[in-house]
Amino acid sequence: DAGVIQSPRHEVTEMGQEVTLRCKPISGHNSLFWYRQTMMRGLELLIYFNNNVPIDDSGMPEDRFSAKMPNASFSTLKIQPSEPRDSAVYFCASSFTGASYGYTFGSGTRLTVV
Amino acid sequence: ELKVEQNPLFLSMQEGKNYTIYCNYSTTSDRLYWYRQDPGKSLESLFVLLSNGAVKQEGRLMASLDTKARLSTLHITAAVHDLSATYFCAAFDSGTYKYIFGTGTRLKVLA
Numbered sequence: 001d002a003g004v005i006q007s008p009r010h011e012v013t014e015m016g017q018e019v020t021l022r023c024k025p026i027s028g029h030n031s032l033f034w035y036r037q038t039m040m041r042g043l044e045l046l047i048y049f050n051n052n053v054p055i056d057d058s059g060m061p062e063d064r065f066s067a068k069m070p071n072a073s074f075s076t077l078k079i080q081p082s083e084p085r086d087s088a089v090y091f092c093a094s095s096f097t098g099a100s101y102g103y104t105f106g107s108g109t110r111l112t113v114v
Numbered sequence: 115e116l117k118v119e120q121n122p123l124f125l126s127m128q129e130g131k132n133y134t135i136y137c138n139y140s141t142t143s144d145r146l147y148w149y150r151q152d153p154g155k156s157l158e159s160l161f162v163l164l165s166n167g168a169v170k171q172e173g174r175l176m177a178s179l180d181t182k183a184r185l186s187t188l189h190i191t192a193a194v195h196d197l198s199a200t201y202f203c204a205a206f207d208s209g210t211y212k213y214i215f216g217t218g219t220r221l222k223v224l225a
Contacts, residue, residue, distance in 0.1 A: 031211070042218060050211070102145070
């Protein structure tokens with residue numbers, strides 16, 4: 001298994017531009033999580049999906065952030081318009097609900113908004 | 115609402131020394147996970163602890179769980195430089211089906 005796959009690995013964009021981050025979870029996992037990590041705020045859960053349905057989006061900071069999971073093998077996190085304070089590492093993680101193991105994290109996308 | 119606290123936040127230790135990282139959680143949880151994150155890398159799973167008294171060991175790291183005290187510990191024996199990383203604990207919240215992460219402990223082992 002290739003694990004959780006995120007793209008791109010690095011993204012540099014100008015303030016005001018739209019940014020789309022992508023995630024392919026592990027096949028068979030039915031829960032998907034988007035996290036943001038910064039030095040100041042640590043690891044923050046933004047949103048999670050179960051069986052492709054958003055369950056909890058209380059961590060999404062603003063309306064500029066949106067996430068979708070059109071099928072079991074793909075999810076996107078979109079920021080429009082982007083701002084410098086959105087600069088962070090964004091992780092996607094997946095798991096199987098009810099399983100005794102935890103999350104498997106992707107390699108992350110390092111976003112820099114200038 | 116389940117809350118998870120780790121301490122210390124930062125830990126600088128000499129090679130060869132022993133130390134313990136503590137993870138307290140506020141309400142009942144039946145699963146506790148430890149992760150390691152190297153600088154610039156993703157989170158890598160280390161241990162899962164599923165029952166009271168559970169102990170897992172790998173190399174110089176040993177994790178344990180006391181569900182009555184709502185406490186998990188990660189003990190480091192005879193630290194080596196390669197153990198320098200940030201360690202996170204995460205407790206499972208059965209009400210929300212989410213793992214709640216601690217703030218992380220940034221460990222630096224000095225030669």
